Amino acid sequence: MFLFKGREAHSRSFAKAVSWRILGSIDTFLLSWFxxxxxxxxxxxxxxxxxxxxxxxxxxxxxWSNVSWGFQKDEQAAEKAA
Known part of the structure; x- marks a missing residue:
């Protein structure tokens, strides 16, 4: 399936999702309470x-991990690092 061919490990995507949801849920709770x-x-x-x-x-x-737009090509990145 095309959604699972990225440069980022699934565990990293999952950890980012969890940490973002914790922050988002605190925000949702506070706004809802307000x-x-x-x-x-x-x-x-x-x-x-x-x-x-x-x-x-x-x-x-x-x-988004399958979208190459906005990334520098490996050659350009290597030249800038040198």
Whole structure:
């Protein structure tokens, strides 16, 4: 499948997804609490979005790992490093 042919290990993509979701879930919880005034409702909102957002981010990262746009070619990078 084309989504899994990247330069980044699956474990790295997964770790990035988890750390991003922790930060995102804290943000979602705080914003939900602010807008609803209820920590219980905020918790329900934050918990319900954790897994879906983590899965979406993982596949998004894997898809972008197949896009070569924005990377320097190996020869150009070697010349700049020398």
């Amino acid at each position: 807008f609803t005034g209820s920590p219980k409702a905020a918790g329900a909102i934050a918990v319900s979005e954790v897994l879906t957002k983590m899965v979406l981010y993982y596949f998004h990262e894997r898809a």
